[in-house]
Amino acid sequence: MxxxxxxxxxxxxxxxxxxxxxxxxxxxxxxxxxxxxxxxxxxxxxxxxxxxxxxxxxxxxxxxxxxxxxxxxxxxxxxxxxxxxxxxxxxxxxxxxxxxxxxxxxxxxxxxxxxxxxxxxxxxxxxxxxxxxxxxxxxxxxxxxxGLTRQAEELDTQSSQPGPNSRKRTVSESSASVSSLAKRGRPSLPKGISALGSRFSLCRRGTAPLIAKTQSPVTVQKFTISVDPANFEPEIIKSVLVLFDSEGGEERVVAKRLYRISDNDPDSIHNHISLIDNRLMLEAEATQLVLGEKLLIDFYLLCREKDVSVFQHIKFAQAYLLTEIPVGVTRCPSAASGLKVFDGEAGGMTWLVESKSASVVISFTSTLDHKARGSEDIQSETVHAFAHYIFGYSGGELVFADLQGTPTPVRGNDGLVLFEPMTHTIAGGSGLGDFGIDGIETFINTHKCNQLCIELRFDQSYPLQLPEDVPGPDSTNRSGSEGVHGTPDGEEEEP
Missing domain, CATH: 3.10.20 (Ubiquitin-like (UB roll))
Incomplete structure (x- = not known):
């Protein structure tokens, strides 16, 4: 053609x-x-x-x-x-x-x-x-x-499931089979991973982001999220003032703020969550990106040690936070922020900023479904094996969900940049879409080891089961039950 x-x-x-x-x-x-x-x-x-x-x-x-x-x-x-x-x-x-x-x-x-x-x-x-x-x-x-073969197999699987009159299973019910698995001991973990769910206490529901079109001059202060390599605890580094004007800069970026994090919030860009809640959620997302990149580096090192060939040209999006401040000509908040005046205590709107890339999105997993989709090529197998590595390395305490990426050059090669991941943690509360233990159980139930998982022996070293000291699905004391029980709901605009 x-x-x-x-x-x-x-x-x-x-x-x-x-x-x-x-x-x-x-x-x-x-x-x-x-x-x-x-x-x-x-x-x-x-x-x-x-x-x-x-x-x-x-x-x-x-x-x-x-x-x-x-x-x-x-x-x-x-x-x-x-x-x-x-x-x-x-x-x-x-x-x-x-x-x-x-x-x-x-x-x-x-x-x-x-x-x-x-x-x-x-x-x-x-x-x-x-x-x-x-x-x-x-x-x-x-x-x-x-793809035709996989489609036929999925249809056969669906036809073997209970009919439409059967009661749909809840998240907890769908993971009930976990109780029959032997619980395993937990390895010594970096403190930051085990505490990731409690780092951000704001745990609510959200929806998928929208592409914003509002642009306006704004003076901002830049905050870079870092993760301590020893314990994976997030840190925020403040830098000098950065000015974005209506002409744009040398780098094209996309800035995002949240205006809806719960199904109960009005579906309108004029709705505003608190400045502090917006900041916390964006800090959580930036932390997930940095943590994902560090774990990806470790995953590649492990593959090299085991002499297993994987798709090498994957990275996580680099992001930082910008907070609007009343300096120079920007005595008023930007039009995109939706604020009329700066807050006396919280200041202005905080934005999560990433480099602008292609609009094509390749989805590998969703919030509560981690099975392979689309073409099962080396790129897809690498992403799914990496997800299994995170689960195993964290001792079953952390799952990266909603893994999606955009084709982009990575170190001079055709590659993939992953963006807007979500996490499920034992404690819950790691950001939008954290289902706590229920979310982790969906990984246990829906992830299927591919050829890379087997070559890396993840099916043996990282079995799909919860740590022995984590309450099972039949327990009434579910530490993650108060996490976010829904899909992410962040809407974005460009300042």
């Missing part, structure tokens, strides 16, 4: 043509069924977003023309150059500008990639600024067929 074409330096033209029903070849007659599309993009657009846009155009036609029995997934498709030429390595996750630069750095590359334009598109490429990038949209049919 012909895919994006680019007119630099301002925008990209995307041309959609024929789909490849086999891994390396193009079937006759498919091109006419899919058709051609031209669409403009800025050179700062992320390549994964362009691939996603192409897929959204292809899938309805793919299904209506009965080229398959289920829609294509993002992990099952890719771009190649015209003539089935593979792109340069590690060029799939950066911006369109970086993609162009990587394929035009020499005259040989310009001739092989940029100037290799199919006849039907040469009339578009006229003039010095109308050089286009003609790519092909390919489908990996091996992965597609594997």
């Amino acid at each position: 012909q895919a994006p074409s680019c007119i630099l330096p301002h925008f990209c033209i995307m041309s959609v043509g024929a789909v490849a029903p086999t891994r390396l070849s193009t079937a006759k007659g498919v091109e006419g069924k899919i058709g051609n599309i031209i669409k403009g993009y800025g050179v700062s657009q992320a390549k994964p977003d362009i691939l996603k846009d192409t897929l959204e155009v292809v899938n309805p036609q793919f299904m209506s023309n009965r080229l398959g029995t289920k829609e294509l997934l993002l992990s099952e498709v890719s771009f190649r150059w015209s003539g089935n030429r593979l792109p340069e390595p590690n060029s799939a996750t950066g911006t369109l500008a970086n993609f162009y630069k990587m394929h035009s750095s020499t005259q040989d590359k310009v001739a092989a990639y940029i100037d290799n334009i199919p006849q039907q598109f040469k009339r578009v490429a006229t003039g010095p600024k109308s050089r286009i990038l003609c790519l092909e949209f390919h489908v990996n049919m091996d992965m597609y067929r594997d």
